[in-house]
Amino acid sequence: MRGRLPVAAGLAAAVLLLPGTSAQAAPKPTPAQVKAKLDKLNTQADQLVDRYNAANEKWKKARKQYAGVNEDYKKQSGRVEDLRQQLVSMAVDAYQVGDIGGWGGVVYTPDPDAMLSGLAALDQLSQERASQLQSYEDAIKGLKQRRDEKKSLFDEAAKVRTELAGEKEKVDRMVDEQTKLLRKLNVYNAGDPNSAGVVYRGSASGNALSALQFAYKQVGKPYRYGGTGPGSWDCSGLVQASWAAGGVSLPRTSYEQWAWGSSRRVSLSALEPGDLLFHAGFGHVGIYAGNGKVVHAPQTGDVVKIVSLSEYHAIGAVRP
Structure with a gap:
């Protein structure tokens, strides 16, 4: 674009100062031709860079979501393992004590209050087991859902990554062409990554x-x-x-x-x-x-x- 050409006013002089070529070489481009080519490259680069940036943002978003699902997956896996261990422990206790023996000890106790208390404790234990089992089943379902989500996000991230690689190759070629032309004209400005800039003294607030x-x-x-x-x-x-x-x-x-x-x-x-x-x-x-x-x-x-x-x-x- 015309307003964005570096040292646009010096392009004509730069072209005229280029080393001479043999009689068989193609004629040197005119300043207008050079400027037109740079205009076209800049416009194309704008579009490609924006597409590259958009693809890169999609990739970063997918990667962030993927990492989040992975973290949830680990937490969910730990929860399922804890529940599994609790169920195993309860099953071992039930086997060692024996539900029948336990019931028998409660039913045949001569103390009515103790019997009622024992029955309540057994009922509470039964409810706890049922609750633990339900929690375990829910956790398993949640874990499967997370796995499915993770797979979907992974596929999307892989697609974006491929898309990004293609855009980057196009931009790299465009940048190489721009750089060669600008260096040939001696108007390439490498800049200073450590520049301190200038002080803004305008009217903004x-x-x-x-x-x-x-x-x-x-x-x-x-x-x-x-x-x-x-x-x-x-x-x-x-x-x-x-x-x-x-x-x-x-x-x-x-x-x-x-x-x-x-x-x-x-x-x-x-x-x-x-x-x-x-x-x-x-x-x-x-x-x-x-x-x-x-x-x-x-x-x-x-x-x-x-x-x-x-x-x-x-x-x-x-x-x-």
Whole structure:
């Protein structure tokens, strides 16, 4: 996208300075052709990265659920084993004492009060056995259900993992192509993972101020797809973390953030510091900083930076 090209103004000079080639070589691309190719790569990368992030979130969610089921499975297994041991112990006691002998001792006691007390104790023991048996059966049923849930979650996680691997391969190829072209043009910016950023001095207040203060501290750190900090970021990862610092929980991807804000859309003519700004296609997101500025993580070969609103080319906004 035009507003996201690193050192766009220097592309023409960079192309003209490329080493000469033999007479048989293909003609050098014009600055307009180079810019068009980068625009296309950036747009495609936005879409692929967002799909990768979405698949990654599905995988992490499935993995978390899988871990939770595993923990429940262990607890349930322990409970079933405890019940089994209790039943075994009760069965051994009944065999050793003998229910008939026990009943006989109660029935033929010469003390009526003792007999009634003994009968009540036997009835209580019988109810306890019945309760233990029922608990055991319920636990077994619960254990089977958990096993089924675990299998289902495992299958879903495996499917997502395969999906994620496919998306990652596509993104990796795209990033390699971007990197080679940018390095060839000498406009690749590796950034500094330890950058201290800059101080936000805008007009934001409240949680928007906290979000922008966080985002500004990331300025100079490299863009990396799937990056969620602290040393590198992708666009939606930066926005999510910045607003988390402001106490607001946002979804992971730019598409999800746009959907999340369906009831929070604001006009581009009424922007306030902290608003989320989206590019066409909603594959890229940044944060409006006020005074006509936007902070965002652009694309491969660039760093978290502050750009003008006119350079950013926003088509939609959401107010967290």
